[in-house]
Amino acid sequence: MTNQPQPPTAQDIPGPAAPSLFSWEFATDPYPAYAWLREHAPVHRTRLPSGVEAWLVTRYADAKQALADSRLSKNPAHHDEPAHAKGKTGIPGERKAELMTHLLNIDPPDHTRLRRLVSKAFTPRRVAEFAPRVQELTDHLIDQFAARGSADLIHEFAFPLPIYAICDLLGVPREDQDDFRDWAGMMLRHTKAGQAGGPRGGVARSVKKMRGYLAELIHRKRESLPATPAPGEDLISGLIRASDHGEHLTENEAAAMAFILLFAGFETTVNLIGNGTYALLRHPGQRRRLQASLARGERDLLETGIEELLRYDGPVEIATWRFATRPLTLGGQDIASGDPVLVVLAAADRDPERFADPDALDLARRDNQHLGYGHGIHYCLGAPLARLEGQTALATLLTRLPDLQLAEDPAELRWRGGLIMRGLRTLPVEFGPVR
Template structure:
């Protein structure tokens, strides 16, 4: 995205006009103060029908979900699942998350190299969210491939095919009682079929795509900052702090979903017309030098309270407690069992998946010992 050139630009021009490939013109918010204001401004709506350029959903949208809705629909949908993701409920998942991590570590080779994305950072959250949703073991690889295609499409045809396949499987899952989706479908105040499909899709994608990126980014940061890696080995109690600093330093979700001005408004001195698209850069806001001294430095002792890695306001990430738990367990156990872990390639040779919304490593090759 063009339009942001450095910290001074971030401070003096917190709202910039940018061109998003494939989506067109939008306003990009890059400072923390303005980002928090935008994320709580009721005039900025998530429903795409407020967009001046909206014509259709392209033919392969999966239901109606919380991310693309506003109150009161958003409030009702979020309330239906919020109880499944409270800190107390998530804490009860710790033994299962630890079990999955231990199983994945046990099958890693003792020597040589391995890709930690494919062998560890990906299967751990995929297994957890598929457990919760009741996805059969034999379908889990396909589920990830379909959701990945929809988040970062390779072509319109491939995205449409993935949407069709995922719709069929998710629809089947909602008919099974005893799972999160089945209980929603058969419980009081059950959402309609379109809302249930959207809920299933959002939980599946948000429940693993972002956590894969968080786990791999935390490990990448530690392996490319040897002094921080050593500090964590000496002080394992800093594991949660390392995850939190990664959320600030390398936000797995780079920007929010598009928001649209329901009416003309002023944002930090910038006039936004009704129907204009607005993106909030969570990554830039979390490196705002006014709030985070030396913001480009990765420091696990920083205590980065106030970062926007999980968003802010009504759409603050519902799964934040689960993502934090999975990442901290994954990092702590891997470093405990593989203390000689080291990057197996030059950092500049690593490939980051390109997406306006998400940022994550395609692979993380490491030497295991």
Template sequence: MGEAGAGEAGAGETGTGTGPRLFGWEFAADPYPAYAWLRENAPVHRAVLPSGVAAWLVTRYEDARRALADPRLSKDPRRHSPDAHELGRVGIPGERSANLFTHLLNIDPPDHTRLRRLVSKAFTPRRVAAFEPRVRELTARLVDGFASRGSADLIEEFAFPLPVYAICDLLGVPRADQEDFREWAGMMLHAQGRRGGVGRSVKRMRAYLGELIHRKRAEGAEGGERAGGGDLISGLIRASDHGEHLTEEEAAAMAFILLFAGFETTVNLIGNGMLALLRNPGELARLRAAVAADGDEAPLLVSGVEELLRYDGPVEVATWRFADEPLTLGGQAVERGEAVLVVLAAADRDPERFGGDADVLDLGRRDNPHLGYGHGIHYCLGAPLARLEGRLALGALLRRLPDVRLAVDEGDLRWRGGLIMRGLRSLPVEFAAEGVTQRQ
């Protein structure tokens, strides 16, 4: 079985008889000791996941970086098992039956190249930069809702609604419809591990997006580009490359994945990031002082967001890949059609890349080429927006809640189930109610 010496393991087992159990609740609370063991003893390790699907787990940084950019590893779930995809065991439950399959996380070149180029014409750095005032407005409004109360659940009241409302505004979802989107997003967030709940939300969202795209396309045809609006869905409809446009199905799939992938990563960046700061009071005080001096443009806040992405990032495992042909990965033979999962959380704490302090939170870390948003052609298109939201959100919380602290014991915190994302169910905090007067 190659240098790892680990055979195929049962669900939650390493297969060696001496290693840690995987995928249970204790593992979810703190997977990093298990990942350290795998990096050292079974760096490319075959395990049977709770879904029953077998996959190779890649845990070392250099192996992970190579795998993320390896063209022999396909993103198309049909290369593995169409039945498994249909049942929601790989990919997003319900996306295939809802005609939302053709998005960037599921396709390979040349289709990926064409779609990414078209989407990039609409999802530009200029559009994201112009969106900053709206994100500031949203963060201020949400903090206003609890700052005078002295307590809050930072997931439910802040980290969750902020990216949902932001991506809705960016996509061009009318304000009157955004509560529906919040409900659907909430069902997807809280139904992790329950495929039916996610699938139903996906179908409802698909029906709405189809209607919205049809309406915006008609508005653009009647009144030209100006009538089509400056939102992202209108931009997707208008985007063209050598006369080729996105089909309505492709536009719906792209709008869906921008919401689905965009909101939960930001929820987890804010939630995991605040918990990491609360667990590291020295770094919290350091960042609070920097924000007090330089606001949310503070260099330490910018580098701090990158370090939080590395230290306990929102995406634990990169989305599915499937071997197009037999290959060797980290000294391990991988057969054609087998699933490969790159464990970003393990790779980003690899001491071979990040040194002996890889398990230490250092907000000023200078050499930090983390893999939190991937690598290669599938690098996250929405990373600039997530970074913007994370920076403004953390800056607002530190500025307006200067003595924020956990309201429960750390052992009482619960993490959501699921393979890809890593995030808290809730984050109860307390603070001095007069913190509302700290707003600048």
């Protein structure tokens, strides 16, 4: 970090006491603290539990600017890392496993090239073709617990659904997908980058195993790849074919791309389904309204409802790391070259300057340009698939288990501590058994 004079911290600002950030109590409900920051310190420099110092951006207008600002790079090489911060600004294990060259860590022109290759798997047509498989997976998972009358919707439903879906999309053989589920489960339980005391070793080991498997799978697919692409060809085969036809995709790039699509594609959807179901159970009026709409065969409220759930309590609390490539001013604060900048999507999406009654859940909200999937060139590539999975999961749950209710006091539920993602550890529910 530079030796420039430090701006006032939130604790230096006169007025109400500054909130405590990054505690377990904060993880349960961060929104009051974010409201305080929006009002008193909208671009706020803080020391994270990992020891890294970074700027938190909490207002919608500033957040949208930062997400699209080319002076804020995604490449960690632009971070002036002090010794105590080495390796603490990314996904645990990705550096050692040579998985850094993916869309979350690079800028144009490499970002443009890789995104063009991968975007072919997420066109509206391709996602629509995948819809029957998502519905099949959804029904199969519900079948496993429907007759029991109870379930943990995180571990039995929200977690396996996107894992199996993204494995299918990548082209991971069905007999290997349970291994991916185990590795992803380790990452989901222990990814707490930026959280004090977060165990990173288990994550790193899982990343290393996944890297080894992906390298072997890429080699096997390259050896057996037919000369002509088949309809609906899997994503890994498509990446290999591109690298063999002049797109200059290295094996490390292919493995890193497959890894980040799995890593980013599953946890966001786990949290979308988990947080969304929880919000509906806590707002019975909105939930009944959606069920009535589904019973009439209508989808408009489901579609606007998913967007509102993304805004209200979305799966990504803070956008992934950005680093200033040169000095800039954001929200009235001078940011030095090399400084990390973290855009707090959860705070921006409840900014009263942008959203009317932002703390209310309104599934019919129309003016809803939320930042839940980012903005600019790094807008989430897998957003169409995540929306499909979220809509399918919620619609099927509410239709097949109409009396679904929480089986535990909300005060007893625990949220996974961490910096980037926001999601429940468990979501125990009860319902009338369905045969």
